[in-house]
Amino acid sequence: MSEAAAEPATESAPELFRILFLGDVVGEPGRKAVAAMLPELRDELKVDFAIVNGENSAGGRGITPKIAISLMRAKADVITTGDHIWDQKEIISFLGDEPRLLRPVNYPEGAPGKGTLILQTKKGKVGIINLQGRTFMRDALENPFSVINEVVDEMRRETPIIFVDFHAEATSEKVAMGWHLDGKVSAVVGTHTHVPTADERVLPNGTAFQSDAGMCGPLDSVIGSQIEPVLEKFLTQLPAKFGVARGPVRINGALVTLNPATGKAVSIERIARTWEE
Incomplete structure (x- = not known):
């Protein structure tokens, strides 16, 4: 009898x-919702790493040290920000002490804090880059398309897993950045407009992309603000104070699945949940 061939x-x-x-x-509504939902989402979606953009978490403008700590206690591994990072003055010294809170990397040299971070996880190192656009934005920062090249090249020496939060107003600028970084980073996901876009996809060379992840904020609102003052502003063109709305909160985001050996994305999925206190 011949031996069976080995499989x-x-x-x-x-x-x-x-x-x-x-x-x-x-x-506050967004903070409470994230504190309640993020631990559950990590378990439900089998999340290895969580990033939260916290730039409007303090009354809709900026972030404070206390809020940053509370988001990290809610299992956010890293907090990114954007053009409102300086609105709460006490955050300036905190940026120098807490590396897990990022500000856009393309601020001029000498600005407090950092715009990049690499953290070790059980499945390898993860690189995070916080970047801000220039089109229609209030701060004239360094050209993000020029700055990002050197930043990514340096980070790739340590890890192929790189996530970019591109905080920008113009959809065209965000889409262009996705193509600019396709194959160089794992994901480019936009923030700032507070409205989730339906253009999530994996680009041809393996970079997951979505123009805007949306917000974690009140559902019955105008991008998080109370409806009546915003309508009054549009109707009269007079100055108005926009407070944060109340009620049910919509948690918006994206889940990126990737191969940790190559850093290339396998899929990107929009995440949307509603939370009520």
Whole structure:
């Protein structure tokens, strides 16, 4: 009797890496919703790493040290920001002490804090880049398309897993950045407009992209603000104070699944949940 031929060895599928990104947290309602929902989402979606944009978490404008700590206690591994990062003055010294709170990397040299971070996880190192656009934005920062090249090249020496939060107003600028970084980073996800876009996809060279993740803020609002003052402003053109709205909160974000060996994305999925206190 001849011996049975041995079965050919098969390569096991690579263990995937999942990054959950939550869009701009707006005010107390957004903070409470993220604190309640993020731990649950991490378990439900089998998340390995969570990033939260907290730039509107202090009354809709900026972030404070206390809020940043509370978001990290709610299992946010890193907090990104944007053009409102300086609105709460006490955050300036905190930026120098807490590396997990980022400000846009393309601020001029000498600005407090940093715009990049690499953290070790059980499945390898993860690089995070906070970047801000220039089109229709209030701050004239360094050209993000020029700055990002050197930043990504340096980060890729340590890890292929790189997530970019591109905080920008113009959809065209965000889409262009996605194509600019396709194949160089794992994901480019936009923030700032507070409205989630339906253009999530994996670009041809393996970069997950979405123009805007949306916000974690009040559902019945105008991008997080109370409806009546905003309508009054549009109707009269007179100055008005926009307070943060109340009621049910919509948690918006994106789940990026990637191969940790290559850093290339396998999929990107919009995440949307409603939370009521």
